[in-house]
Amino acid sequence: MNPALLTTVQVVVVVTFAPLATGVVRRVKAFLQGRHGPPVLLPYWTLLTLMRKEMVLSTSTSWVFRAAPYVVLATALLSAAVLPLVARGGIAAPLSHMVVVAGIWMLGAVFLVLAGLDSAGAFGGMGSSREMTISAFLEPALIVTLASFALASGSSTVDGMLAIGGRGLLSRPWVLPALASLGLIALGENARYPVDNPATHLELTMVHEAMVLEYSGPYLALMELASMVKLAVFALLLVNIVLPAGLLTTATGIVALAAAPLVTAVKLGAAMVLLALVESSMAKLRFYGLPEYFFGSLFLGLTSLALGLFAGWL
Amino acid sequence: MTAAGLASVGLVAAALFSAIAALAGLAGRSRAARRLHHAAMIAGPVAGLGGSFVFLAWRVAPLSLGASPLLFHAPLVVDRLSAFFLLLLHAVSLMASWFGAKYTEDEQDTYPPRLVLPLTAVFVLSMQGVLLSSGVASFLLFWEAMSLSAFFLVMADGEEDSRKAALLYLAIAQFGAGALIVGSGILGAGSLFATFDTLATSVGLLSPGASTLAAVLVVFAFASKAGLAPFHAWLPEAHPRAPSHVSALMSGAMLKVAIYGLLRFTSVCWPDLPAAWGTSLLALGLATAMVAVIYANIAREIKRILAWSSVENIGLVFTMFGFQLLLRREGWPVLADAAQAAMFMHLLAHALFKSGLFLGAGAVMHGAHTGKLEMLGGQANRMPRLSVAVLGLCLAGAALPPFGSFVAEWMLLQAALTSLGTRNAHVVIASVAVLVGMAFVAGLAVFAMVRLFSFVFLAEPRSAQARAAVEPAGSLGRPIAGLAAAGLALGVLSPWMSPLFPVKLEVLGPSLSAGPPSSGPSGLWLAPALAAALAAALCLAWLIRRSPGSTLRTRRSHTWDCGQPIDATMEYTATGFSAPVRFFLRDIVRAEKHLVFRPVVPSNPWIRHGQMEFRKAGGILGRLYFPVARLIEDVGGWLKQLQNGVIQFYIALILATLLLTLWVAL
Amino acid sequence: MNVDELLRSLAEMSRDVRVSAEGRVIAWVRRTDFPGVATSLHVRSGLPLDLLFATDDRAEGRGFGVHAVFALDQAHYWLEIATDLPAESPWYESITREVMAAHWYERYAQDMFGIRAEGHPDDRRLVHHENVPALTHPLRKDFAWNTRLAQANEPYPMGRVEGEGIFQIPVGPIHAGIIEPGHFRFNVAGERIITLEGKLFFTHKGVEKLLEGRTHADALPFVERVSGDSAASHALAFCQAVEAIAGCKVPERACMLRVLAVELERFTMHLHDLANICGMGTGFTVMAANGFRIVERLRRLSARLFGNRFFRGLVVPGGVSTPWTSAQMADAVDTVDGAWSEASSLVRLALDSDTLRDRLETTGVLTRDAAWAYGAKGVAARASGIDRDARRNHPHAGYGLLSFSGRTRTEGDVFARVMLRVDEMSDALNLIRAAAGFCRDRTSESDYRADCECRDGDALGWAEGWRGQILDWVRMRDGVIDRAVIRDPSFCNWPLFGELGPGNIVPDFPLCNKSLNLSYSGTDL
Amino acid sequence: MSFVRLFQTLLTGPRVTEPAALSPAATTDDVGAAGAELRAVLANLYDGRSLRIRAVDAGSTNAEELELLALGNAYYDFERFGLSFVASPRHADILMVTGPVVRNLEAALRTTYDAAPHPCLVVAVGDGACNGGIWRGSYAVVGAVDQVIPVHIRIPGDPPSPAEILQGLAAGLRRPR
Incomplete structure (x- = not known):
């Protein structure tokens, strides 16, 4: 199959399913709370409704506030295009170099942070300060974790990491700590438990929500879509590292295209159920307790790296 | 005219123009x-930029621009290394002079032009001289002139703090110069009139001990000038004190000139420094970067933050330098080349964005009359064009895609990643340190740059003067925008930039499985691809926003205030923004919050008024410097007479020092 | 100093000392003596100041009155020190100069009566916001209850800490969550709270004014809606005051049913708080979801037994409105039993969760000194080691007939307040069982309400509600209420945030806030 | 062990959500002016499949707040109707106002309405919000919500129970499902 087609299919599938993933995780969490829960399609309706609503822009904000939703969504879309989520070897796959991916995510975080600060309220600044802290301190863990994957696979592009065949990365069991570390990073980067509570109504405790508190209408829709896409991207990435099966490649025929959405949906669904279980089983961490979290994920990544290097020597 | 001719005319013209400007x-x-x-001042860099560009792009062989007895008969020579630094210097000085043309006129009251104008020209001229010198003596001469003109420029505003900063700077600069003179003396077997060519042979005659001593002295000289910890303390004090376009020159160019000196001397005299040197410089560099980036997040004045950021970037440059040295010694030339390419990329990228940021700081302070983050804010609505340019520069400073600084970081990290496969313990440990350290620094650098931009440009102004600020004149803004664009172009167009560099630019291929890493296809083309992909993603985001059925209706209202009116005292402050950094790294930072609560009536302790201030507890580095600082303050009292504002006196002083140098040398 | 000695010394400087039926010693002192006596009772004799209020007695030619009520906990008595202020210049020397507990009371009287507490260290407005014109004193008799006030823009400054980089975080009155309106102002230089101050009285509806001129039966709906979540305990306190004035003897069954009502309310709200603190406050959803589910069962119990979901309408002057059958009693006991068994397994879950305990422990510590100085009430005080419980110290309703000892903890943090609530829930369960058993065994269903006519006079009424001690002072004149003071424990506990907040980080504040769960409506009146 | 207990609670806890809570209550056709506006708004917003609510306490006794909170518990679970509470008025489609509007919150209520992007439906919850309730006339009370901002749906009660609130909403939004 054409690499350009692969990338296109991937972006379309990921963006289409991203709201569904958010819907599923909410529904599963509701189930675990003994409730019926919101319709799984609700996020779509929310986004559509927001697109039709008027926008209220604060008089304190500048062009940065108006530019941020585009950049934030663009970085989310870009990460959805380059990483091996639905397909491997797409036209954008060479850009899935770990440093580039980290850079793209950071760029999105930066604009989110800028937008939060631009609203001139205390909450936006609060969310921004926390988000920046989380992003900055998770950076070493992210790099080390990806580096140990690179060591395991011999490739520094994430696409290449999944291309090693066999049982994938897990054929080198020493990547398991790094996988756990990536899980922690994913939770932090996506403003999920135990770093942030996506469902909180308490302004003072928010991270992600506080930064988008001032957005309304279509801009809010872009921001929400961006965070949904980012969540789906991380979820699919984690699932694919554990189970690289079912990825489209340039070798697969056009028929497999039809199965791709199904496979993706199953993978996303599994990840979301897991996420819901994790989130339902713990309290949010104390914000000033986060260094242990950062250090923990860095330590896990370093463990993998050390084990991998050691294994290489033997 | 041949390319060589064009290049020499351009470079000579540049120097002549600088001399004219000085006069x-x-x-x-x-x-x-x-x-x-x-x-x-503008024509000079234009000519120099043209000259060095032609020299580099047409791959002209090393050129001699003629010798003079004034320069001790050592000819002015340009080769690829010096041409690269000349390109960098002229790019920075062009924009700084363009900016300075208006800036110095507007800020006459603060910075007396009779002082600043000639000294700036001398400063540029001496940097050109350092880069062109082929002889040790002329190198030292220009080096001293550079240090001294910078010294006077630092205290140009005549304030007490500036004088202290300048003296601290001078003390360390003269320490360094002394080390350099002694080191060169050892290398030249007692003579300072060696040229770099003869040095290469004479160093071979030295005993290993003498050679090592010379190396230590020379590396110390350049490291202290560049601001490597623990010799960095002067930098965040001195750089912010100078007029902004001079700060831009100091951080953008002068630090690079120091790096040039390091590269020149080591490549000539010690092409085979032992690996331990690489490790030590790498460790020092990483430590410098890590400490400096933390302080960049704590400083509360624009130019101080920028100066700390310069220290951080110099730390990264030393990291890259040390890493490539180590790799080369351990027998991995391809990897070493990659790390070296990253270093050159980073040098140029930093020169562009840092000078741009200093100019931007100058423009903001020019408009808002303050450089304190806690008094700024809201400038994006007052200076929209400047804010776009500075945001670009800040993103470059944060090493975010698709800027040149990001490409440099990418090159280094890729080299470090590939080095993981070398199975050489020394190299692997260094690579892991580079990966973790660079990521730590990168994360906090983003933090610092976001903080800098946000608290200057975003939200509501925090003081009346910031509220009254207006967009600076175009001649102030354009050079800044130019530097931002250059930083962007450096990244996006990096595959085509290779001819401008003294080394081959490349990103190692993504594969790191091969035992001895082979030189894969250059991954540099990914940089423009990334930019294109980013642009495409932005278009897609825009299309989603404009999807059918979506509304464009917009209404303006004040920020949601929870039903209780809010004002600018309720915005996050820069101090507050980085509070988590201060807390998480409290063992390193040691900033102390001092809270004083006074009861309103003594008999009821519960009702009280509070006051707070931050005091920075002196860390290890602080204690190291205290004796020096006290000494300098004592000397400063005596040296107060120096600050008499008579330019002839300064020139006399510069000449006297130069003569003293020569006398020592002879 | 024992009580007799105290009273003897008081008698020397008072012009009139008498003892009222409900167990209150009233001593009238001169205006100049008032601050000294009140201060020394608090500072020297260590008596807690439980209420300070003003009255407008100009109709009787006595100017204004100021009354300070102290508790003689060991002797089960109250001690009221009162003084008259001349109508033309109503001022006295502030006792807040030394008695922190009087802080808000004096500011309240200043706003509502125009009585100046001279030398008060913090004499800003309290009840009146910017929009209330100067010299508006709604509780004066010459202020009509339905006056339409003009808009104004008076200053209402909030405390600021000076220093570069310090900024303020304003929160509220319209909160993000489903919380009552109140405004909080943090002074911070980042995440750590330096000072914290509340601006309350947003929901000021003029309850005390609205009560004036009504019969006690007409007044009851207002009292039950002072704070919607503690209807039964407020009704209990108010009815006891009215009954004391009327000299009405409440039948035993009614007393026990009142215990049932108040303890059901306590159990329900403590469970609600448990879910709110451990669940909503920390994001531990399993606690929130299951906690609120059990709370709903108790609300439905209320709907079955009380005819509404908020334990309203049972406590009426003279007794209770319905006698309840044993089937109804059994329903209450069974439901609470079931709720407790589910709740206790939830508590086990909470104690097992390290992340949750880490959030709760050492957060929002209230020292014993601060709790004492501010006159903290209820769970807040008892979790900081102040052993005060009106159910034991001033037995009311049926508590005197039931065995009950009360609980305390000493850590003073959020965790202590949570665990104290758990302990009190188990006590509430036992009290409910005992009260139901008492009714079954010893009282007849027909004897549940005595006559309670409207007589003139004044009296205190109190109840230990789930939030803490509620203290009302009611004066009836001509068969209607002349002045009703309704003091919810929240009024005493709100200023505590200035002590337990600082030092914590901002995102832990909601947890501190929920751990006290104070009523805005009950404070604002 | 503790994890087992936790997951037992999570996975096998009681399921009590009541199917009848948002039954098609009396959805009358005499909708009036506010109702017609409502129809038009909802038609433009995909029949209100996703409606985000911002609760505003304009002076209630906090009983209303407890009932709004109860909407989310397992018995009523209003989220299954596509309703949810949000933190910012900027995100809201519906303002649920409780309590008689008191003087001190009149401006705040206006600000909140102004801060919400339109169309924004206003629901008055409880007697106080609908007509001022027993507090009507007090010097500190302005009165019903519609004296300050336009009201689209009124849900009387003192306070209305969660079931009544859901029914009131269902009737107002005409969403029998």
Whole structure:
């Protein structure tokens, strides 16, 4: 199959399913709370409704506030295009170099942070300060974790990491700590438990929500879509590292295209159920307790790296 | 005319223009002379930029521009290494002079033009001289001139703090210069009139001990000048004190000139420094970067933050330098080349964005009359064009895609990643340190740059003067925008930039499985691809926003205030923004919050008023410097007479020092 | 100093000392003596100041009155020190100069009566916001209850800490969550709270004014809606005051049913708080979801037994409105039993969760000194080691007939307040069982309400509600209420945030806030 | 062990959500002016499949707040109707106002309405919000919500129970499902 087609299919599938993933995780969490829960399609309706609503822009904000939703969504879309989520070897796959991916995510975080600060309220600044802290301190863990994957696979592009065949990365069991570390990073980067509570109504405790508190209408829709896409991207990435099966490649025929959405949906669904279980089983961490979290994920990544290097020597 | 001819004409013209500018600047009282000065200051770098570009792009062989007895018969020589640094210097000085033409006129009251104009020209001229010198003596001469003109420029505003900063700077600079003189003396077997060519042979005759001593002295000299910890303390004090376009020159160019010196001397004299040197410099560099980036997040004045950021970037440059040294010694030339390419990329990228940021700081302070983050804010609505340019520069400073600084970081990390496969314990440990350390620094650098931009440009202004600020004139804004664009172009167009560099630019291929890493296809083309992909993603985001059925209706209202009116005292402050950094790294930072609560009536302790201030507890580095600082303050009292504002006196002083240097040398 | 000695010394400087039926010693002192006596009772004799209020007695030619009520906990008595202020210049020397507990009371009287507490260290407005014109004193008799006030823009400054980089975080009155309106102002230089101050009285509806001129039966709906979540305990306190004035003897069955009502309310709200603190406050959803589910069962119990979901309408002057059958009693006991068994397994889950305990422990510590100085009430005080419980110290309703000892903890943090609530829930369960058993065994269903006519006079009424001690002072004149003071424990506990907040980080504040769960409506009146 | 207990609670806890809570209550056709506006708004917003609510306490006794909170518990679970509470008025489609509007919150209520992007439906919850309730006339009370901002749906009660609130909403939004 054409690499350009692969990338296109991937972006379309990921963006289409991203709201569904958010819907599923909410529904599963509701189930675990003994409730019926919101319709799984609700996020779509929310986004559509927001697109039709008027926008209220604060008089304190500048062009940065108006530019941020585009950049934030663009970085989310870009990460959805380059990483091996639905397909491997797409036209954008060479850009899935770990440093580039980290850079793209950071760029999105930066604009989110800028937008939060631009609203001139205390909450936006609060969310921004926390988000920046989380992003900055998770950076070493992210790099080390990806580096140990690179060591395991011999490739520094994430696409290449999944291309090693066999049982994938897990054929080198020493990547398991790094996988756990990536899980922690994913939770932090996506403003999920135990770093942030996506469902909180308490302004003072928010991270992600506080930064988008001032957005309304279509801009809010872009921001929400961006965070949904980012969540789906991380979820699919984690699932694919554990189970690289079912990825489209340039070798697969056009028929497999039809199965791709199904496979993706199953993978996303599994990840979301897991996420819901994790989130339902713990309290949010104390914000000033986060260094242990950062250090923990860095330590896990370093463990993998050390084990991998050691294994290489033997 | 041949390319070589064009290049030499350009470079010589650049130096001549600088000399003209210096002379014209002396007559700074006359408007016409000042005009001539500014014209020459701009024409010089244009010629120099052209010359060095032609030299590099057409791959001209090393050129001699002629010798003079004034320069001890050592010819001015340009080769690829010096041409690269000349390109960097002229790019920075062009934009700084363009900016300075208006800036110095507007800030006459603060920075007397009769002082600043000639000294700036001398400063540029001496940097050109350092880069062109082929002889040790002329190198030292220009080096001293550079240090001294910078010294006077630092205290140009005549304030007490500036004088202290300048003296601290001078003390360390002279320490360094002394080390350099002694080191060169050892290398030249007692003579300072060696050229770099003869040095290469004479160093071979030295005993290993003497050679090592010389190396230590020379590396110390350049490291202290560049601001490597623990010799960095002067930098965050001195750089912010100078007029902004001079700060831009100091951080953008002078630090690079120091790096040039390091590269020149080591490549000539010690092409085979042992690996331990690489490890030590790498460790020092990483430590410098890590400490500096933390302080960049704590400083609360624009230019101080920028100066700390310069220290951080110099730390990264030393990291890259040390890493490539180590790799080369351990027998991995391809990897070493990659790390070296990253270093050169980073040098240029940093020169562009840091000078741009200093100019931007100058423009903001020019408009808002303060450089304190806690008094700024809201400038994006007052200076929209400047804010776009500075945001670009800040993103570059944060090493975010698709800027040149990001490409440099990418090159280094890729080299470090590939080095993981070398199975050489020394190399692997260094690589892991580079990966973790670089990521730590990168994360906090983003933090610092976001903080810098946000608290200057976003939200509501925090003081009346910030509220009254307006967009600076175009001649102030354009050079800044130019530097931002250059930083962007450096990244996006990096595959085509290779001819401008003294080394081959490349990103190692993504594969790191091969035992001895082979030189894969250059991954540099991914940089423009990334930019294109980013642009495409932005278009897609825009299309989603404009999808059918979505509304464009917009209403303006004040920020949601929870039903209780809010004002600018309720915005996050820069101090507050980085509070988590201060807390998480409290063992390193040691900033102490001092809270004083006074009861309103003594008999009821519960009702009280509070006051708070931060005091920075002196860390290890602080204690190291205290004796020096006290000494300098004592000397400063005596040296107060120096600050008499008579330019002839300064020149006399510079000449006297130079003569002293020569006398010592002879 | 024992009580007799105290009273003897008081008698020397008072012009009139008498003892009222409900167990209150009233001593009238001169205006100049008032601050000294009140201060020394608090500072020297260590008596807690439980209420300070003003009255407008100009109709009787006595100017204004100021009354300070102290508790003689060991002797089960109250001690009221009162003084008259001349109508033309109503001022006295502030006792807040030394008695922190009087802080808000004096500011309240200043706003509502125009009585100046001279030398008060913090004499800003309290009840009146910017929009209330100067010299508006709604509780004066010459202020009509339905006056339409003009808009104004008076200053209402909030405390600021000076220093570069310090900024303020304003929160509220319209909160993000489903919380009552109140405004909080943090002074911070980042995450750590330096000072914290509340601006309350947003929901000021003029309850005390609205009560004036009504019969006690007409007044009851207002009292039950002072704070919607503690209807039964407020009704209990108010009815006891009215009954004391009327000299009405409440039948035993009614007393026990009142215990049932108040303890059901306590159990329900403590469970609600448990879910709110451990669940909503920390994001531990399993606690929130299951906690609120059990709370709903108790609300439905209320709907079955009380005819509404908020334990309203049972406590009426003279007794209770319905006698309840044993089937109804059994329903209550069974439901609470079931709720407790589910709740206790939830508590086990909470104690097992390290992340949750880490959030709760050492957060929002209230020292014993601060709790004492501010006159903290209820769970807040008892979790900081102040052993005060009106159910034991001033037995009311049926508590005197039931065995009950009360609980305390000493850590003073959020965790202590949570665990104290758990302990009190188990006590509430036992009290409910005992009260139901008492009714079954010893009282007849027909004897549940005595006559309670409207007589003139004044009296205190109190109840230990789930939030803490509620203290009302009611004066009836001509068969209607002349002045009703309703003091919810929240009024005493709100200023505590200035002590337990600082030092914590901002995102832990909601947890501190929920751990006290104070009523805005009950404070604002 | 503790994890087992936790997951037992999570996975096998009681399921009590009541199917009848948002039954098609009396959805009358005499909708009036506010109702017609409502129809038009909802038609433009995909029949209100996703409606985000911002609760505003304009002076209630906090009983209303407890009932709004109860909407989310397992018995009523209003989220299954596509309703949810949000933190910012900027995100809201519906303002649920409780309590008689008191003087001190009149401006805040206006600000909140102004801060919400339109169309924004206003629901008055409880007697106080609908007509001022027993507090009507007090010097500190302005009165019903519609004296300050336009009201689209009124849900009387003192306070209305969660079931009544859901029914009131269902009737107002005409969403029998």
